Amino acid sequence: MVFQERKSGILLHPTSLPSPFGIGDFGADAYRFVDTLELAGQTLWQILPLCPIGYGNSPYQSISAFAGNILLISPQLLCEAGLLTEADLQNLPHFDKELVDYEAAANWKLPLFKKAYAAFCEQPDSQLQQDFAAYCEKEADWLDDFALYVVLRAHFQAEHTAQPQSEDWKTFCAESADILTEDEQLDYFAAASWVTWPRALRKRNAQTLRKWTRLLEKEIEEEKFYQFLFATQWQKLKAYANAHGVEIIGDAPIFVAYDSADVWANQKLFQLDSKGFPTVVAGVPPDYFCAEGQLWGNPLYDWKAHQKTQFAWWTSRIQKALKDVDYLRIDHFRAFESYWEIPFGAPNAVKGEWKKGPGMTFFQTLQKKLGNLPLIAEDLGIITDEVRALRAEAGLPGMRILQFAFGNDKNNAYLPHSCDYNSIMYSGTHDNDTTIGWYATATEAEKDHYRRYLNVDGHDVAWDFIRMAISSPAAVSIVPLQDVLNLDSRHRMNLPGVAGGNWCFRFDWSQWDSGFTKGLYYLSTLFGRYAERPDPYQISDTDETI
Numbered sequence: 001m002v003f004q005e006r007k008s009g010i011l012l013h014p015t016s017l018p019s020p021f022g023i024g025d026f027g028a029d030a031y032r033f034v035d036t037l038e039l040a041g042q043t044l045w046q047i048l049p050l051c052p053i054g055y056g057n058s059p060y061q062s063i064s065a066f067a068g069n070i071l072l073i074s075p076q077l078l079c080e081a082g083l084l085t086e087a088d089l090q091n092l093p094h095f096d097k098e099l100v101d102y103e104a105a106a107n108w109k110l111p112l113f114k115k116a117y118a119a120f121c122e123q124p125d126s127q128l129q130q131d132f133a134a135y136c137e138k139e140a141d142w143l144d145d146f147a148l149y150v151v152l153r154a155h156f157q158a159e160h161t162a163q164p165q166s167e168d169w170k171t172f173c174a175e176s177a178d179i180l181t182e183d184e185q186l187d188y189f190a191a192a193s194w195v196t197w198p199r200a201l202r203k204r205n206a207q208t209l210r211k212w213t214r215l216l217e218k219e220i221e222e223e224k225f226y227q228f229l230f231a232t233q234w235q236k237l238k239a240y241a242n243a244h245g246v247e248i249i250g251d252a253p254i255f256v257a258y259d260s261a262d263v264w265a266n267q268k269l270f271q272l273d274s275k276g277f278p279t280v281v282a283g284v285p286p287d288y289f290c291a292e293g294q295l296w297g298n299p300l301y302d303w304k305a306h307q308k309t310q311f312a313w314w315t316s317r318i319q320k321a322l323k324d325v326d327y328l329r330i331d332h333f334r335a336f337e338s339y340w341e342i343p344f345g346a347p348n349a350v351k352g353e354w355k356k357g358p359g360m361t362f363f364q365t366l367q368k369k370l371g372n373l374p375l376i377a378e379d380l381g382i383i384t385d386e387v388r389a390l391r392a393e394a395g396l397p398g399m400r401i402l403q404f405a406f407g408n409d410k411n412n413a414y415l416p417h418s419c420d421y422n423s424i425m426y427s428g429t430h431d432n433d434t435t436i437g438w439y440a441t442a443t444e445a446e447k448d449h450y451r452r453y454l455n456v457d458g459h460d461v462a463w464d465f466i467r468m469a470i471s472s473p474a475a476v477s478i479v480p481l482q483d484v485l486n487l488d489s490r491h492r493m494n495l496p497g498v499a500g501g502n503w504c505f506r507f508d509w510s511q512w513d514s515g516f517t518k519g520l521y522y523l524s525t526l527f528g529r530y531a532e533r534p535d536p537y538q539i540s541d542t543d544e545t546i
Helices: 028-039 075-080 102-121 127-138 140-162 167-176 182-190 206-215 217-243 261-265 303-308 312-324 360-370 385-394 435-441 444-454 461-471 514-526
Strands: 007-011 044-046 247-252 280-284 294-299 327-330 338-343 353-356 375-377 398-401 423-426 476-480
Touching: 007 514, 028 044, 028 217, 028 514, 044 476, 075 102, 102 127, 102 217, 127 140, 127 217, 140 167, 140 182, 140 206, 140 217, 140 261, 140 312, 167 182, 206 217, 217 247, 217 312, 247 312, 303 312, 312 327, 312 360, 360 385, 375 385, 375 398, 423 461, 435 461, 444 461, 461 476, 461 514
Parallel strands: 007 044, 007 476, 044 247, 247 327, 327 375, 398 423, 423 476
Antiparallel strands: 280 294, 280 338, 338 353
């Protein structure tokens, strides 16, 4: 059993935190959020993947399952570390307080990080240099490949832009003519996907890798330094949270992006053809909500190859993730039992088929290597008896979503009275609308069922759902911050199936009322999720920004 006692918490990705720098980061407002959680009697902070963002700014399409998103590095903390000056942070551009503009934030932050690296290089005998060297040695198994991949991709992006009709372009077109359309060829080449690199690099010829590592040594070192800054700032924040009674629930997407350091460095672990292209890709089949299914496009694992290595790559991935968080949610858990396999190049997910995953062998191997693990199964979607049996045998808590609970079925598995202890009850997740948004578009049957279930009139639906989640039998309850703040659909984090405009939600402290702190504290103590203090905090009625 992962959770031995009842807990509650809030879902908020760090990018959504207030910050003067266009995107949330690991600076002062992150510490303030931890303090607020403590005051509110919340002992869990759930986040999305911390890895670099990918297509559409999604943290679920990352170039690495191991690296961190360096846009979360706090410039203010770099000042405190002596790597930047206060003058460097002056003349800030105007940033939207409600939405992350990833491009604008990157355009402002990345030059600052270069300044920080230059300052670091001028301190050859410092403790920071020693700490950096120790970090590089400790994380070398993934860091060396990641940094080389990032630098190579940037190098070839510049080269492909400068020489669009080069010999590399002609070679790539010849090799991919029967696989990609002309538009796809242009996209792959412009992005400098690793499959467009010279053959010796694609195939990871050892001599060629050494040659390019020497040629790009300075740039590689710089990329490693950014990962060091990310890790240093995050670990300090996590330690602070833990010291204040707040644990972190992280998130591991089951699949990785094709154009990633993971696939390039571990090609034998994926179902690729001799040229490096996927033969099959991931997705989910057609259902009530989507007649064509969902075509995610991630390359699928060669599970037999993974099993031959005793799941070494996965072991390293889980081990690394659990250094960064206290609990880890495994996204799309059902794929360990069976996954939807779609031919590469298919226009949609209709012509796929179910294939068997590694099943309990995977979890038994992890347990043998790493011991009992604090994992959480994201068991949403098409869930069969076999998937339920696998989750039960693995002993992992599953997820229950209140927004899916109401309608005509009085014993719906997501209703609180149908929920067992080994579960996590959510009002909604990052993929759901806010609860106020859900109510605005729910069917009359759903609205009526919810109102009668709680004997309410529906005027305070978000906090009705918060109370339901916290009072439920589930070991853990989690609510998105948007529901605490009573926000509508304009503030949702993600709309699945829509490519643009997602992952941008931000909040401001002016939206936080002291009543929210009191309300969460009251509910969590009332329903046994937080031990009431002998001398609880006395929060002033006039304090609106705890």
